[in-house]
Amino acid sequence: MQQEMTSGDVDDRPAEFVEALAKGLAILECFDATHAEMTLSEVARRVGLSPAAARRSLITLQTLGYVGQKDKRFHLRPKIMTLSSSFYFSTRIEEVLQPNLRALVEQWGDASSIGTLDGDDVIYIAHVSVQRARRAAAVIGARYPACATSLGRVLLAGLPDAALDRYIAHVRPAALTSKSITDPKLLRVEIMDVRDAGYSTTVDQLDYGITALAVPIRDIEGRTIAALNTSGYTGKVTPETLVTERLPALREAASNIAHEIARYPILQTIIGTRPR
Known part of the structure; x- marks a missing residue:
């Protein structure tokens, strides 16, 4: 279930917590059967980020091959499956x-x-x-x-x-x-x-x-x-x-x-x- 990024648990985060990584993972998790393709604003709204922050994460994920883009809509790419397969086999x-x-x-x-x-x-x-x-x-x-x-x-x-x-x-x-x-x-x-x-x-x-x-x-x-x-x-x-x-x-x-x-x-x- 997709969850918005909130500040509710900030006090529990360690000093080494990497906010940018958390945002990127939240974006990967926000895609599902009813949201297979989304615009930048839709992604930002589902994850609870500003459009600028969502764009930086999306560009990073796109460069790494986990996210693709057609016209103005973003989607997951097959490389995302390597993350779950690592868990499955390990x-x-x-x-x-x-x-x-x-x-x-x-x-x-x-x-x-x-x-x-x-x-x-x-x-x-x-x-x-x-x-x-x-x-x-x-x-x-x-x-x-x-x-x-x-x-x-x-x-x-x-x-x-x-x-x-x-x-x-x-x-x-x-x-x-x-x-x-x-x-x-x-x-x-x-x-x-x-x-x-x-x-x-x-x-x-x-x-x-x-x-x-x-x-x-x-x-x-x-x-x-x-x-x-x-x-x-x-x-x-x-x-x-x-x-x-x-x-x-x-x-x-x-x-x-x-x-x-x-x-x-x-x-x-x-x-x-x-x-x-």
């Missing part, structure tokens, strides 16, 4: 995480994902799917509001109480569908229920047509470092059938993944949840 996701997801999808069909928390969002770091419907994409690298996904709610339930309190205090859940929980108080109740149950089910919260079940992936000390889910089409599966038919196997897969992650300390360090 963390050995294909070797460590993807086989477990393939096994789950071979067993049930549908889709399976692993996500971790970054601020208020869940980021999908591994995904396998046989689904082809038009719906919110759960591809690797996608990020969505944590409160609207089964993965995100499991991750939020795994936060320490103080971190969860801070999240509930500032979150403003968007009404992504008519079933979305938008009241922070009701959201807290839901998250606490997830903490008690040890799993989360969602129906049409992020997008219509998505029913999902998620469980935590925990490190050796019992801390939630990521979450694993299985999802299907609303109408073909229900939360009750997911819990009855898939929960035991999903928990076993989460345990297997946790053991695999423990073999690669750098992977555990990288994907650990990052609350705001």
Whole structure:
């Protein structure tokens, strides 16, 4: 989810913080499916920069090959994919995480994902799917509001109480569908229920047509470092059938993944949840 550059966290920034680099990264993140091409003023407005500052960053990114321009509209170039591929291969996701997801999808069909928390969002770091419907994409690298996904709610339930309190205090859940929980108080109740149950089910919260079940992936000390889910089409599966038919196997897969992650300390360090 794109966020504006603000001064709200300035006091928390180290003295070595490079503002220009932060602006450039924010510009790269502001492009998405509905903003694939933008003018200079559109980029500046989405990132919360002055046109002059946005122009300097865009020219730098263009010179480096990450951004292209046609007429007066800017767009990302394929070189941007090298940034995510560096993460993908350095963390050995294909070797460590993807086989477990393939096994789950071979067993049930549908889709399976692993996500971790970054601020208020869940980021999908591994995904396998046989689904082809038009719906919110759960591809690797996608990020969505944590409160609207089964993965995100499991991750939020795994936060320490103080971190969860801070999240509930500032979150403003968007009404992504008519079933979305938008009241922070009701959201807290839901998250606490997830903490008690040890799993989360969602129906049409992020997008219509998505029913999902998620469980935590925990490190050796019992801390939630990521979450694993299985999802299907609303109408073909229900939360009750997911819990009855898939929960035991999903928990076993989460345990297997946790053991695999423990073999690669750098992977555990990288994907650990990052609350705001």
